[in-house]
Amino acid sequence: MDIQQLMAVDAVAVGPYDLTAGIDFLLAAGSKGFPWLSANIVDRNRAPLFAPSLTITRSGIDIGILGLTGSNAPLPQGTHLADWREILPRQLQDLKRSSAMVIILSSLSSSENLEMIRLYPEIDILITADRSQGNIPPTITGGTLMTQTQSQGRYLGQLIINWQPGYPWGHDLSQDQARLQQQLGIIERRLLRVERRKNTSTNIDPEYIRRLEREKEEITKQLDGIVAQQEKMKTGESPLNRYTHSFIGLSSNLQNEPRVTDKINRVKASIAASHLRRQTGESPVCK
Template sequence: MLVVDSGDLLFEKKEGVDPQRARLKAEILARAYKKMGADAINVGDLDLTHGIDFLEKQAREGLPLVSANLADSSSGKLLFPPYRVKQMGSLRIALIGLMGPEMSPQAQKGAGEKLTVLDPWVAARKILEELRGKADVVVVLSDMGMARDQRLAKEVEGIQFILGGHDGRFVSSAEQQGGSWLLQSYSKGMYVGSLRLRLEEPGRPIWDEGRASRLEQELAKLEGRIDAHRKAQQRGPNPSVERSLKQLEEQRIRLKQELEEARNKRDKGNRFSWRLEPLDPSLPEDQEVTRWIQEAGIQAD
């Protein structure tokens, strides 16, 4: 199992927060992720709230920060490793970090003039070239937002998964753009995204196991709409209802074709499943982390 984060982990975009309290919380979060054995954490723009020195200290103490496009303004040198390659059985999985091209005012204030954000699309192409032959699966940890993730998937080939953040959207299913799958797991630690991957033929397309189930649900809803239109049609001729019914029946034909294709691929070849697991208060707390919070004197928000 790999544990990753897409960024904006350490600090919140929130007005009137006590800086000392925010820093204490960030330090505890960093310790907790190290305790979990996190494999890669992308640097999001909000993570720069307390400056680069804070992040560099966390990295020296073992926090696995990655960023392929956060650089020193003077030298142009990257401040953190651009990626990490993790071995999972026979698979090599590359975890790349990318930040959006613009920092929020909060991040800009923390970063000062020392940092520059390189073009993420250019950075991604460069890293993918560097990774050629070194990874079977490429995962981008993105703090760019959904629209930019979609653009990245369309413009940069060779990425299998983009685990996105920044927007804080609730997106329960995977979205496909070209050869890439876009995933998000909401914000504020309310859910953890669980990506399960089965790769039988590295280099071949990867299919979403959950697509067939979603299409079945969509088809059932469509059948209900078709049934309602037919009943309306029985009450008397209505050109508008007839046109709508024809469109729905054409849509049903397309859906059935997609469903047949999805069922045929569900248990074959390269495939993945994606779930959002809720982190509700009933889950047991880690006693050591709880003790750290108590010792720091941090009260619940």
């Protein structure tokens, strides 16, 4: 949590694994400014224990962010996980009044996430936390863009959007264009090699040539379609909210941030000391 605050993280939804150290631990961090969110962890009176949502402003856009906690969360007596279907309608209503964009941070199951965005198309972005699926490239379902980054900090997920209220999502076509141009270049090089071999070899498969030519024609047609769509987007005939994304693999050879390194070293030293006390039978209370 200290490291994430150094990174100026705006919001973190409480997930089942976050509760391993107990809910009081997270509540104490929240009281000191850590941005835990959960709209569906509630007390006996159905009052949320954490802030359900918050609103930030980026590039002149008010963005509402809401957290939903998935099942199997280890909660103490007197608290429980409310059904998101009962919680979400009112929360979304409040967020839409104060925000132009709505983002949900969810550790619900995949089926529940899909049900949610079918029921509430006003959700603009859904960032999920399914440990079994790893990195999930953005997909558009209805009016919602859904994605996630692999757990345990192995990757940094980057989502860059060009967005304005009221328009539907559309993938940034420049990525598709680059991919198709790369495929076209490969096919053209293969055709060139075949053409050169014609003069020196009779063992040329005509069906192979025809297949390459069909692939070239199909890719060229797709590229023409992308160019036409890009022109429409420029003139406003086909306005879309566009995005690009990348998953950046993190490794130990990246440049360190001194403050982060210091905190990691302190945690490691604390773990080592605790392990030593257990081995020697020394009570940490007497230390």
